[in-house]
Amino acid sequence: MTVHDMKHAASDSARLEAVGGRLSRVDGPAKITGVAKYAFEQQLEGLTHAVLVGATIAAGKVTAIDTRAAETAPGVLAVLTPDTIMELKGASDWFGNPPALSTYCPLARKVTFSGQHVAAVVAETFEQAVAAAALVKVWYDETPAVVDLSDGKAGDGIPIEAMTKEWGDAQAAFAAAPVRICAAYNTPREFQAAMEPHGLIARWQGDELTIWEPSQWLDGVARTYAEWFGVPFENVRLVSPYIGGGFGSKALALAHSAVAAAAAKMLNRPVKLVLNRPQNFTSYGGRAATRQTVAIGADRDGKIQSIVHRGVNETAIDGMWVEPLGSVTSIMYATPNFSSKQNVVRVNTVVPGAKRAPGENPSAFGIECAIDELAYELGIDPLEIRLINYAEQDPHAKKPWSTRQLREAFAAGAEAFGWAKHSPEPRSMRDGHQLIGSAPRASCLPAAYRPWPRFFRGR
Amino acid sequence: MNDQVTISPTTLSIHLTINGRNHALDIEPRVTLLDALRERLHLTGTKKGCDQGQCGACTVHVDGERVLACLTLAAQVEGREITTIEGLADADGTLNAVQAAFLEQDAFQCGYCTPGQIMSAVACIREGHAGSDEEIREYMAGNLCRCGAYPNIVAAVRQAAQELRS
Amino acid sequence: MRDFSYLRAGNIEAARNAAALPGAMLLAGGTTLIDLAKCGVAEPATVIDISHIEGLNAIDVTADRAVIGALAKMSHVADNTEVKSLFPAVSEALWQAASAQLRNMATIGGNLMQRTRCPYFRDPQNFPACNKRAPASGCSAIGGVTRGHAVLGVSEACIATYPGDLAVALVAFDAEVDLGERKLKVEDFFLAPGATAEREHDIRPGEVIMTIEIPGSAAARRSTYVKVRDRQSYEFAAASAAVGLELESDGRTIRDIRVALGGVATKPWRVRAVEDALKGKALDEDTVRKASALAVEGAVDHGANHYKIALAPRVIARAILKLGETA
Structure with missing residues (x-):
């Protein structure tokens, strides 16, 4: 076997081209040798294992839970239900708003989505906890569930006034435009699905709590634990040595985190709780499913006169x-008339959450597809129509951009991908057996300026 | 192995050979190799991603071949040679060519799939299934990477395969 | 996973005796059994580990026939030089199945015992009704999300798709499975659900798969396995076809042809109607496409799986035409 000296290979290139070069990661050597210990891989004396029991209905009430078989199963230390888990205090939300309720129970009596945690089993070994969790018997009073956005029972939802953005008279300008397109775009629920599942180890020493948990927001998560258990913030130590992927999902202390910390307190032993893979799809929210319509009115030369946008997302x-x-x-594009409004619709699902570019992703998908529809309708090249409607300034604020190099990006893209050679005609391009298509696509991440000193206090 | 059927008690006493070392374990028959490594032997380099044979994060070698530790019972591999990511580098710390290539090509971000990717890649090259990028992609398909480091992973496997051939 | 006892069988007699015990299940590669035990579908009282039995993993291939031991690993058979040259469809079906790791674990005998991937079958907690798991409990898939479900060989009791690849190639080439006391055609070894969805295989307590035998033929030598799926690799078939072709000396008239479908039926699905329509005919695209359409006569969809009825004949045609191009 060839002996490869990593130190030289990595650091030589680093020295030669430090800026823009291929630097190896600081934590790289630990990760490629298996030495890197992720949060819930810590070894603790007396560690116990917790496994959750999820609701098998999407809506209704838990009427009874029979824990007897689980309690007498080998190795079981505790079976927690809404009636037996210790009461926690309500905690403030993501923005620091105080809780609506003074108490919090992370195990549900009222079920609002399939997979919601209704009970938990703590045992000496993981295998014992898994087996005993399967013995917990739950009875429900089931009620009809709203399955998704397209469910007939879902309704039109709740208008979110803060999302309304309008200028000019978009409806009238659309109606008067010589060329009009209107199209609907749906995006499904999308999941973060990090390789490392969600999970944690919780250990109490007196009224001091140590949590080993992958976290994208150490302080916020620690604050939630402190509030749940009514201990000073300083008493909570949150250890997150590595994050095995989070993609927005690992920024909050969640119901399963509360169950583990409560179980550790009740048993006075460290508790490890890791969501299994199916639970990683129901214990925290991915990007909400969305539905939007984009209507564009334009002149025959392709100049946009109006954009009317209506959106809905599930919650x-x-x-x-x-x-x-x-x-x-x-x-994205210059238009003298614009209207965008949004509703949210309640469905029986775990509350959606942040996932890589929240908002920008489905928003860009809608407007960019619609622009292509307009280009096709007019017989104008998809790149050309984007340049015709290039926004020289922020179309709403009418202020100059701090930086915008979209024209340059389009030129580079056209060269790299050869858009000019591609046909927008449906089913006109093939790669072997596959039908393919291509078009320029742009997006942006609005970097709205906000004063930050409240969060960054100097020492 | 003798010709007799061995009927187990509730707890089995087994010996596993892992990275050249012998380990004695008293475990229930249902304990998987993955949980034996991580929970009993504290060899946590082998990762649990899905625990149902779909992500490849738990890839280890048994008698030199890559397998999934999550669908293998610990008891089943008694008498076999088990290699995990912790046993891949030489005793003096010299990295395996694949490990070094993963560093050099920046073939990971979060690192959670990485031990499985590396164990899989070592076997992939040894099997002779790393002859082209297309072949690497096909034969590395059992290892998922959610950060999207796939192009760099292919580059790392290609580089290591070339080094090992030369 | 429920606790179970573990027995390591030292030889085949011990395995047979133990396999007759109530609640006993054989463990070879473990890729089905351990997976289903984790899902709560398989609840063995005793697991009989046969993976240490020696002499059951031989791969013996001649022009006349291939004899493959039940404990031969999928990867070893896929990479076997003689299998590749004399039974290419078998090799292709194997290397396109699962992942490299799973193919190193899974055995040929275990592969035949693979269970359906029907998501309702695999989730007893959320879907208690499943005729395959619990006879007469009902079918959660009918009326449910059916994109992956079968359109051929379905019954009112079950529409679960047979998910494997290898067996599709085996039924195309009249392979037999040796159970020790008896031998039967692989095609007959698999059972369509009918009213007894819980019976997937014609195997009795105490029987152990010993070998699989595939007769050699010109069609097997000129064969292929085409698999179409939602992603390029590591995925079950949306539709697949194992096809073997033998032409007359004129190079265009079909003397022998074998066609079997995967991913669309409740068992590995030989389509003799297509074979009969093509034997003696000239190999041209129009004839092939017309004949391939016969494969889905009598197909029944349940909504979201409707596309399989259009897809299956195209996969067959693609496989036949691909073989026609290889002189």
């Missing part, structure tokens, strides 16, 4: 998430 029965569907729509 939970007992939680609010607004996926800002108009965030890209309003600043």
Whole structure:
């Protein structure tokens, strides 16, 4: 076997081209040798294992839980239900708003989505906890569930006034435009699905809590634990040595985190709780499913006169998430008339959450597809129509961009991908057996300026 | 192995050979190799991603061949040679060519799939299935990477395969 | 996973005796059994580990026939030089199945015992009704999300798709499975659900798969396995076809042809109607496409799996035409 000296290979290139060069990661050697210990891989004396029991209905009430078989199963230390888990205090939300309720129970009596945690088993070994969890018997009073956005029972939802953005008279300008397109775009629920599942180890020493948990927001998560258990913030130590992928999902202390910390307190032993793979799809929210219509009115030469945008995203029965569907729509192209409005619809799902570019992703998808429809309708090249409608300034604020190099990006893209040779005609391009298509696509991440000193206090 | 059927008690006493070292374990028959490594032997380099044979994060070598530790019972591999990511580098710390190539090509971000990717890649090259980028992609398909480091992973496997051939 | 006892069988007699015990299940590669035990579908009282039995993993291939031991690993058979040259469809079906790791674990005998991937079958907690798991409990898939479900060989009791690849190639080439006391055609070894969805294989307590035998033929030598799926690799078939072709000396008239479908039926699905329509005919695209359409006569869809009825004949045609191009 060839002996490869990593130190030289990595650091030589680093010295030669430090800026823009291929630097090896600081934590690289630990990760490629298996030495890197992720949060819930810590070894603790007396560690116990917790496994959750999820609801098998999407809506209704838990009427009874029979824990007897689980309690007498080998190795079981505790079976927690809404009736037996210790009461926690309500905690403030992501923005620091105080809780609506003074108490919090992370195990549900009222079920609002399938897979919601209703019980938990703690045992000496992982295998014992898994087996005993399967013995917990739960009875429900099931009620009809709203399955998704397209469910007939879902309704039109709740208007989110703060998302309305309008200038000019978009409806009238659209009606008067000589060329009009209107199209609907749906995006499904999308999941973060990090390789490392969500999970943690919780250990109490007196009223001091140590949590080993992958976290994208150490302080915020620690604050939540402190509030749940009514201990000073300083008493909570959150250890997150590595994050095995988070993609927005690992920024909050979640119901399963509360269960583990409560179990550790009740048993006075460290508890490890790791969501299994199916639970990683129901214990925290991915990007909300969305539905939007984009109507564009334009002149025959392709100049946009109006954009009318209507969006809807799903949220939970007992939680609010607004996926800002108009965030890209309003600043991509110059238009004298614009209207964007958004509703949210409650469905029986775990509350959606942040996932890589929240809002920008489905928003860009809608407007960019619609622009292609307009180009096709007019017989104008898809790149050309983007340049015809190039926004020389922020179309809403009418202020100059701090930086915008979209023209240069389009030119580079045209050269790299050869868009000019591609046909927008449906089913006109093939690669072997596959039908393919291509077109220029742009997006942006609105970097709205906000004063930050509240968060960054100098020493 | 003798010709007799061995009927186990609730707890089995087994010996596993891992990275050349012998380990004695008292475990239930249902304990997987993955949980034996991570929870009993504290060899946590082998990762648990899906625990159902779909992500490849738990890839280890048994008698030199890559397998999934999450669908292997620990008891089943008694008498076999098990190699994990912790046993891949030489005793003096010299990295395996694949490990070095992963560093050099920046073939990971979060690192959670990485031990499985590396164990899989070592076997992929040894099997002779790293002859082209297309072949590497096909024969590395059992290892998922959610950060999207795939192009760099292919580059790392290609580089290591070339080094090992020369 | 429920606790179980573990028995390591030292030889085949011990395995047979133990396999007759109530609640006993054989463990070879473990890729089906351990997976289903984790899902709560398989609840063995005793697991009989046969993976240490020696002499059951031989791969013996001649022009006349291939004899493959039940414990031969999928990867070893896929990479076997003689299998590649004399039974290419078998090799291609194997290397396009699962992942490299799973193919190193899974055995040929275990592959035949692979269970359906029907998501309702695999989730007893959320879907108690499943005729395959619990006879007469109902079918959660009918009326559910059916994109992956079968359109051929379905019954009112079950529409679960047979998910494997290898067996599709085996039924195309009249392979037999040796159970020790008896031998039967692989095609007959698999059972369509009918009213007894819980019976997937014609195998009795105490029987152990010993070998699989594939007769050699000109069609097997000129064969291929085409698999179409939602992603390029590491995925079950949306539709697949194992096809073997033998032409007359004129180089265009079909003397012998074998066609079997995967991913669309409740068992590995030989389509003799297509074979009969093509034997003696000239190999041209129009004839092939017309004949391939016969494969889905009588197909029944359940909504989202409707596309399989259009897809299956195209996969067959692609496989036949691909073979026609290889002189």
